Amino acid sequence: MSIERLNNDMEKIQEEITSTQEALKIIQSLNLNSKDIISMVDVKTYDELSKDFKLxxxxxxxxxxxxxxxHIENITLIRNDTYEDYVNSFSLDDEDKPLAKEEYEVDKEQQILVETIDLIKVILRILAGxxxxxxxxxxxxxxRGIKEPIKLIDMKDIAFKNRYCGFMGGMSNESYNEIIAKAIHQNASLEDLHKLKEIPDGYGWAEDQINEGLVWAEIDLNAPDDILLDGFKNWLVRARAHHNTINGNVTHHSSVKNNVKPAHMKKWHSMRVLAYLDIKIFSSFINAPLTLNQYxxxxxxxEPDIDTTEKxxxxxxxxxNEILxxxxxxxxxxxxxxxxxLS
Known part of the structure; x- marks a missing residue:
């Protein structure tokens, strides 16, 4: 990265920090309460603008x-953290020593500001309607979210993924890596091949939380589709069981609803989920929680004929809670x- 680009990036960050601080001052000066929050979120406008939303x-x-x-949860955690708790998190053997109380408070405010930079954009949009x-x-x-459940890969993908997994704990044994490399380059000795067979099952599978369910599979594209589909169902049961045996009881979330239909989107719309979330976000941000009755x-x-609080x-x-x-x-x-x- 060039010095000029670095300076430009730093200027942009400083502008964001300054604009965030100014926005916070404006919001604080408004002295908003729960009634103000409710009036800001025009439910009918939300209905109209989201009526044709796609998935x-x-x-x-x-x-x-x-x-x-x-971001709001993180800000709350930072605010609730005390200097005493911070100091007690250090031990006598730690090379790093705790900051002085004044420095700690400054650092704490900086952490809150960093969390607020992205959050403030949402807050201002809610405020503006x-x-x-x-x-x-x-x-x-x-x-950030694209992660295909099934995709075609080749050796370069496997090499990159395994190298990535190495940083995340999936391929961190150098002696295993050396044996695998020898086998790939066809210069492994008989002893190396014996060692290759002794490498534990599942070595190279991702271990980080984001990718922990990724495994490799071999598929015979010459097999008929019906055999492949039936075979995949049977393989999937065995693969998950084997994965659990090796990595412990990993929750694969196969039971989580994934067949979202138009009826689900109609429900999200009719229940006014987006309006609810924006009211919740803004009320949490200014620390003015609403009651169920107010929501x-x-x-x-x-809907005067039903118990809306119970709804x-x-x-x-x-x-x-399910959606989030x-x-x-x-x-x-x-x-x-x-x-x-598929399209």
């Missing part, structure tokens, strides 16, 4: 809001990717 639109909308809630739309910066969640009045004011408690909140469970959105991205590949 990809909902995915981006959920990921944007999931990220905002994570245009957080429903998909913005260019939201597309980063697509680039109900804000979201379902046009929030029994239907809306469990639905949102992590693996639900991962499977949603896999479905989107598979549909793109």
């Amino acid at each position: 990809i639109d909902y995915y981006l909308s959920f990921k944007k809001r999931e990220s905002a809630l994570e 245009d957080n429903v739309s998909i913005w260019e910066e939201d597309l980063i969640h697509i680039r 109900a009045d804000a979201l379902y004011f046009d 929030v408690r029994k239907t809306l909140i469990p639905l949102v 469970s992590g693996y639900y959105l991962n499977n949603l991205m896999k479905k989107i990717t598979s549909e793109i590949r």
Whole structure:
């Protein structure tokens, strides 16, 4: 990276920090309360703007809001951390020593500011009433989320993946790597080949949380489709069991709902999930939590004949918790990717 580019990047970061600080001051000066938050989120506008949302639109909308809630949670954790807890996290044997209290407080505020930089964009869009739309910066969640459940690979992909896994703990045994390299280059001795067979099953599989379920498979493309499909179902059961045997009880989330249909999107729309999340995000940000009754009045004011508070408690909140469970959105991205590949 050139010095000029580095300076430009630093200037951009400083501009973001400055604009974030200015935005925070403006929001704080407004002295907003729960009623103000509810009035900012025009539910009918949310209904209109999201009525034609496709699966990809909902995915981006959920990921944007999931990220905002994570930033808020991180800010809360940082704020609640005390200097005493920080000091107690060090031991006498540590080479690094704790910061002085004044330095610790400055560092703490900097951490909060870093968390706020991306969050403030969502907050300002909610404040302006245009957080429903998909913005260019939201597309980063697509680039981060693409991970095909099945894809064609060759040796260069395997080499790159295994090297990547090496950094993440999947291929970190140098002696095993040396034996494998000898076998590939066909200069392995008989002793090396014996050692090759002794390498534990599953060596090279990813061990990090993001890719822990990735394994390699061999497929005979000359076999008829019906045999391949039946064989894959049987193989999948054995592969998961074998994976668990080697790596411990890994949850493969095969039972997580992944067959999202138009009915699911209609439910997300009718339950006004996006409006609920934006109210939740803003109220959490300014530390003005709403009651279930307030959520109900804000979201379902046009449903006078039902107990809307119970609708929030029994239907809306469990639905949102399922959507933001992590693996639900991962499977949603896999479905989107598979549909793109098939089209």
